[in-house]
Amino acid sequence: MSDRLDGWAAANRPSGRAWDISTAETQSIPVQGTTQSMPAQGTPGVPTKPAPYRRGEETVSAPTLTPTPEPEPTPTPTVRRRAPKEPLSRRRRIIRLAIVTVSALLLASGSAYVWADTQLNREVDLGKSPDRPPPGKGTNYLIVGSDSREGLSEQARKNLRTGSAEGRRTDSMMVLHTGSNGTTMMSLPRDSWVTIPGFLRPDTGKTFAPSQNKLNAAYSMGGPDLLVSTIERNTGLRIDHYAEIGFSGFVDVVDAVGGVRMCVDRDIKDPKSGLDLQKGCHTLDGAKALAFVRQRKQEAKGDLGRTQNQQKFLAALADKAATPGVLANPFAAFPTVRAGLDTLIVDKDMGLRNLMSLFEAMKGVTSGDGRQLNVPVANPNLRTSKGSAVQWNVTQARRLFDQLRNDQPVDIAPPTP
Secondary structure, X not given: XXXXXXXXXXXXXXXXXXXXXXXXXXXXXEEXXXXXXXXXXOOOOOOOOOOOOEOXXXXXXXXXXXXXXXXXXXXXXXXXXXXXXXXXXXHHHHHHHHHHHHHHHHHHHHHHHHHHHHOOEEEEOHHHOOOOOOOOOOEEEEEEEEOOOOOOOHHHHHHHOOOOOOOOOEEEEEEEEXXXXXXXXXXXXXXXXXXXXXXXXXXXXXXXXXXXXEHHHHHHHHHHHHHHHHHHHHHOXXXXXXXXXXXXXXXXXXXXXXXXXXXXXXXXXXXOOOEEEOOEEEEEOHHHHHHHHHOOOOOOOOHHHHHHHHHHHHHHHHHHHOOHHHHOOHHHHHHHHHHHHOOOEEEOOOOHHHHHHHHHXXXXXHOOXXXXXXXXXXXXXXXXXXXXXXXXXXXXXXXXXXXXXXXOOOOOOOOOO
């Protein structure tokens, strides 16, 4: 054997014990009370080059360092610049402005609509009236003008000559029927001699038996509920909606639409209401309009003549309030709606949409799509225990009520002027 064995000098040959350890399948080297197991390398029985060994010391090979790969350079993002905007043409600017304007108007209209609908005074419960007639065809609105002074100052009462009476009484009553055969506006004179059904006054608990009296007495004794029951019992018509407005609301609505144009065929001067009109056409403000619909002393037919004036004026008012210029412009429509809300009383099922339908129907009467008439009368000056009253023509009245209930064409002759 040469002096060198696998590159080792003979002088440095390890001892037999060390050799055995290096050539064993596994060599165990005690390290501070622990044992490390290392697998043998090479062919068994053939000495392999062991890790450097030092007598009495543990020799540990240096760890192999794995080179860390250098990170790839981050690509620089490409910045894409937008092309400069071309200035809007004049036409495109006008279209954009129109869209913004229409959107704002629709938003304002919707907000005003929702607000007004929540402000309605839904005081009348039509459903609690006993013994109601069966529903008919079409829709029946009961329109009531009351002489309520609520909302009027002392000075306003003097200027309008409304007097100082407290409470509410009916000043006018109309049934507006809408259906497939157009619109019919039928006035019920407040002095109509009718049967008032028995009722219970909630404030006193006192029960009243059925009795004969004037129609407006029903409102005075039992308010809107008893008035509706009385009209339903005497006409056989089922009232679907109720709308009532007082003096203050009436004046405010007329002023809000800028007045209403009316034409009279003669001079009218009534000291009690303060009305002073010359023959011809006039634009009536709220105060003059109130005097016009209230006066009856200067009418040849008295209360019947007044009901004709009321029909005529309300139809003209609806025509003015329901014009496209007012309805499409929330800034014009809002004061009109706001003006009438203070004294407007409606039934629990009435919504703003129903009110608009009411105005549209009244407007239709003015444009010729409907009729204006009084309930047929037999005697305008009936002597009763309650004073002078209006007696209906029972035969003609029943025929008219049947036609309205069945939504048939009305063939009753309208009142002569």
